[in-house]
Amino acid sequence: MTFAVELKGITKRFGAFTANSGIDLAVRQGEIHAIIGENGAGKTTLMNVLFGLLQPDEGTISINGKTMAIDSPAVAINEGLGMVHQHFKLVPSLTVADNIFLGMEIRRSGLIDRAAQVERTRALSQKFGLKVDAQERVAGLSVGIEQRIEILKVLARNARTIILDEPTAVLTPQESRDLFETLRSFVDDGMTVIFISHHLEEVMAVSDTITVLRDGRVVATRPKQELTKRELVRLMVGRDVSFDRRPREATQGDAVLEVNDLWARDDRRLAALKSASFSVRAGEIVGIAGVAGNGQTELAEVLSGLREASHGSAKLYGQEITGHTPAEIRARGLAHVPGDRLARGVDRNASLSTNILMGRQRKAPFAKNGIINWSVVQDEMRALIKRFDIRARGPKDVAKSLSGGNIQKVVLAREFTAGGDMLLIDQPSRGVDIGAQEAIHDEIMQQRAEGRAILLISTQLDELKALADRIIVMFEGRIMGTVEGNTMDEDTIGLMMAGVDPSDVKEHE
Amino acid sequence: MKTALLPDGLTRTLAGQVLAFAVALSLGAVIILLIDENPVTVFMTLMRGAFGDAEKIAGTLLQTTPILICGIAACIGLRGGMFNVGIEGQLFLGGFAAAWVGFAFALPPVLHVVVAIACAILAGAAWVAIPAFFRVRYGTNEVVSTILANYIAILLTSYFTIFLFKRPGGWSETPPILATAYLPELFSFSRLNVGLLIGLFLAIATAVFFRWASTGYGVTMVGSAPKFAEYGGINVRKVGFGVLLASGAVGGLAGGVETLGVHHRFMEGFAPGFGFDGLIAALLANGSPIGTIFTALFFGALRAGSLLLEVDTTASREIITVIQALIILAVSADLMMRRRGDRTGERRWKF
Numbered sequence: 001m002t003f004a005v006e007l008k009g010i011t012k013r014f015g016a017f018t019a020n021s022g023i024d025l026a027v028r029q030g031e032i033h034a035i036i037g038e039n040g041a042g043k044t045t046l047m048n049v050l051f052g053l054l055q056p057d058e059g060t061i062s063i064n065g066k067t068m069a070i071d072s073p074a075v076a077i078n079e080g081l082g083m084v085h086q087h088f089k090l091v092p093s094l095t096v097a098d099n100i101f102l103g104m105e106i107r108r109s110g111l112i113d114r115a116a117q118v119e120r121t122r123a124l125s126q127k128f129g130l131k132v133d134a135q136e137r138v139a140g141l142s143v144g145i146e147q148r149i150e151i152l153k154v155l156a157r158n159a160r161t162i163i164l165d166e167p168t169a170v171l172t173p174q175e176s177r178d179l180f181e182t183l184r185s186f187v188d189d190g191m192t193v194i195f196i197s198h199h200l201e202e203v204m205a206v207s208d209t210i211t212v213l214r215d216g217r218v219v220a221t222r223p224k225q226e227l228t229k230r231e232l233v234r235l236m237v238g239r240d241v242s243f244d245r246r247p248r249e250a251t252q253g254d255a256v257l258e259v260n261d262l263w264a265r266d267d268r269r270l271a272a273l274k275s276a277s278f279s280v281r282a283g284e285i286v287g288i289a290g291v292a293g294n295g296q297t298e299l300a301e302v303l304s305g306l307r308e309a310s311h312g313s314a315k316l317y318g319q320e321i322t323g324h325t326p327a328e329i330r331a332r333g334l335a336h337v338p339g340d341r342l343a344r345g346v347d348r349n350a351s352l353s354t355n356i357l358m359g360r361q362r363k364a365p366f367a368k369n370g371i372i373n374w375s376v377v378q379d380e381m382r383a384l385i386k387r388f389d390i391r392a393r394g395p396k397d398v399a400k401s402l403s404g405g406n407i408q409k410v411v412l413a414r415e416f417t418a419g420g421d422m423l424l425i426d427q428p429s430r431g432v433d434i435g436a437q438e439a440i441h442d443e444i445m446q447q448r449a450e451g452r453a454i455l456l457i458s459t460q461l462d463e464l465k466a467l468a469d470r471i472i473v474m475f476e477g478r479i480m481g482t483v484e485g486n487t488m489d490e491d492t493i494g495l496m497m498a499g500v501d502p503s504d505v506k507e508h509e
Numbered sequence: 510m511k512t513a514l515l516p517d518g519l520t521r522t523l524a525g526q527v528l529a530f531a532v533a534l535s536l537g538a539v540i541i542l543l544i545d546e547n548p549v550t551v552f553m554t555l556m557r558g559a560f561g562d563a564e565k566i567a568g569t570l571l572q573t574t575p576i577l578i579c580g581i582a583a584c585i586g587l588r589g590g591m592f593n594v595g596i597e598g599q600l601f602l603g604g605f606a607a608a609w610v611g612f613a614f615a616l617p618p619v620l621h622v623v624v625a626i627a628c629a630i631l632a633g634a635a636w637v638a639i640p641a642f643f644r645v646r647y648g649t650n651e652v653v654s655t656i657l658a659n660y661i662a663i664l665l666t667s668y669f670t671i672f673l674f675k676r677p678g679g680w681s682e683t684p685p686i687l688a689t690a691y692l693p694e695l696f697s698f699s700r701l702n703v704g705l706l707i708g709l710f711l712a713i714a715t716a717v718f719f720r721w722a723s724t725g726y727g728v729t730m731v732g733s734a735p736k737f738a739e740y741g742g743i744n745v746r747k748v749g750f751g752v753l754l755a756s757g758a759v760g761g762l763a764g765g766v767e768t769l770g771v772h773h774r775f776m777e778g779f780a781p782g783f784g785f786d787g788l789i790a791a792l793l794a795n796g797s798p799i800g801t802i803f804t805a806l807f808f809g810a811l812r813a814g815s816l817l818l819e820v821d822t823t824a825s826r827e828i829i830t831v832i833q834a835l836i837i838l839a840v841s842a843d844l845m846m847r848r849r850g851d852r853t854g855e856r857r858w859k860f
Contacts, residue, residue, distance in 0.1 A: 306740060
């Protein structure tokens with residue numbers, strides 16, 4: 001049998017570091033083959049080798065049964081491979097059609113034939129069911145559409161085997177579902193899809209065959225039917241990881257945060273948070289569930305002082321916090337793990353020590369009389385690296401050299417040790433490895449046990465199920481209802497997240 | 510796990526800069542050949558003009574001083590994410606203010622200098638306060654407003670000089686300042702004065718401030734990651750305003766030092782281009798005050814060297830402007846290439 005792609009014994013080293021070690025991978029024609037593994041497992045390196053961006057130190061590559069050296073992406077494209085990178089490479093000021101034909105413009109007497117490009121784009125768009133407006137400029141399009149353009153780019157170059165690197169990382173759940181339907185239709189047309197991910201659910205949902213990488217090696221290749229989610233995790237991480245509800249003791253104390261009839265507008269000045277009322281007690285984790293973009297971001301920003309409330313009140317330890325600056329709210333005991341980690345949570349170009357100093361640059365022992373004592377800061381960072389198991393060489397590492405999960409641990413480490421007893425945690429495990437996610441959950445449970453009040457905003461129901469004592473469901477800026485964590489039923493929450501009133505939900509049963 | 514295992518950083522930076530200089534100098538050589546001069550002679554004359562003897566070195570340092578102080582003004586802005594292109598205007602107003610205190614008031618020796626310098630600083634800060642206010646209150650682009658403020662400042666000082674305070678006689682200049690307001694000279698053979706020491710002190714103080722002061726940390730964070738700074742409880746608007754004000758104040762100081770130390774009066778168009786040279790020196794040093802000492806020295810040497818160039822060769826001093834421009838182009842091309850190599854690719858300063 002010939003395979004669309006067959007890799008044998010691929011080894012790729014960077015200096016002393018082996019990113020891929022003796023990897024065998026056989027992708028059948030007409031299947032969706034998922035490659036799953038944690039960050040750093042070697043998925044992207046492997047795909048770069050296949051696509052000709054990197055040269056393997058050992059091993060052979062065959063495409064459609066033909067063994068060959070792929071020494072540049074041009075060769076790969078010629079052989080019918082197409083790659084959609086994780087970070088899109090589009091020119092914002094050009095139109096959709098111009099972007100698709102960039103580098104292979106259709107010409108007529110030396111000039112670009114724009115009409116023909118638009119025509120071809122429309123034809124492709126129709127044939128593959130990827131809806132785009134060929135003449136629109138790319139600037140201002142949503143990431144979902146941008147990805148469609150990237151896929152069309154690959155299709156326009158006659159790819160029969162499409163590689164997608166972490167395609168859903170930037171998509172909303174709806175956009176992800178659309179993407180999966182598109183991928184399915186490709187396969188029905190006899191094309192082949194290689195799909196790289198570290199997201200379990202979607203791999204289980206969309207793929208036919210799954211190859212698991214760990215530490216640069218293949219640990220398993222199996223048809224999806226033979227795998228369960230739990231097994232997959234064990235293969236990826238190398239040990240059992242629990243997603244079960246965390247055992248807990250009742251430790252609830254007095255109300256720390258009381259929100260009453262709180263309203264706020266989004267950046268377009270539209271009402272985004274509508275009459276929210278709830279409270280969070282000491283030693284309690286209150287979860288906020290909802291599809292992204294239903295007012296959770298605005299809620300977090302109002303509570304942390306980054307956005308103005310248009311009406312209503314929020315009290316921290318009985319003191320009003322609306323209308324106060326982030327610094328004042330922090331001084332009253334709020335610690336905040338922001339959802340937009342890379343923009344808000346860190347300075348990516350600064351060292352870990354510099355990042356950990358934020359908010360305490362005037363506090364002893366880190367500073368005295370307005371002079372920073374960097375050696376104390378370095379020591380603190382070293383201690384935090386140890387305590388939070390941050391994978392970094394030392395306090396002088398630049399933040400962006402760390403993986404997403406480790407950057408998140410740096411943010412958690414800073415906020416959990418800032419002295420605040422009210423923790424506002426937004427999307428703690430977005431883009432974080434499963435192993436790191438477990439450690440982050442452990443730390444959140446530890447904070448609960450120490451009597452802190454925790455408001456946990458997450459779009460992942462699994463996470464809320466594991467951690468939250470109560471779950472508040474938001475839809476279009478309103479609170480649809482509250483569910484007890486130990487009795488929660490995913491279907492009920494799912495319907496509430498879609499805007500169905502909980503009393504109606506009960507009637508359906 | 511990615512390919513970025515090269516020992517990047519210093520080696521790469523230095524190699525790049527040296528290459529950039531080499532490219533610029535060879536292009537400069539081609540242009541010198543085009544005007545029928547010998548590039549080697551021109552470069553040697555330049556070197557001799559800048560560093561030939563103690564007097565020449567002092568002349569170079571004299572040219573370096575205002576560029577250095579203006580460069581520090583620019584560094585302060587850049588670190589806080591503000592692009593103050595109005596240093597030239599602040600320099601002119603600062604220079605005029607110092608001269609005015611110098612000739613209009615009689616004060617005891619040391620006090621006279623202190624008051625004059627203080628007025629120069631105030632004038633620079635006041636002049637940038639207008640664009641700074643519009644920047645933090647309404648989000649007006651400070652690049653545009655500070656550039657425009659330059660024209661007003663330069664013409665305003667011309668007006669003051671010609672119509673209000675003109676010295677009787679031919680030149681468009683104010684009466685000379687009193688000797689009590691002179692900045693002390695360092696050597697008997699040159700007009701080089703303590704202004705240079707003020708500049709060096711300022712460079713070191715600024716570097717120390719950004720490295721060790723809590724406030725300096727806040728400013729740096731606002732400049733490099735404004736959303737992170739806001740989230741961390743730093744008042745981004747207040748810092749932005751303060752940074753522009755400080756930058757303008759130092760720009761004013763540069764003018765004061767130039768007036769009190771070198772010219773001892775205010776002349777129309779007394780310091781052409783020092784503000785812009787300072788800005789470029791700061792940019793080439795990537796916003797580092799210590800680095801600016803060296804880039805400012807380089808520009809000072811070019812300016813001083815070009816004087817001898819006009820005397821000893823047929824090349825005009827404009828050739829220096831051409832070489833300077835070539836060097837700036839080559840060095841910034843190197844900077845851009847390094848930034849593109851950076852995976853995240855974002856620019857530290859947006860302008």
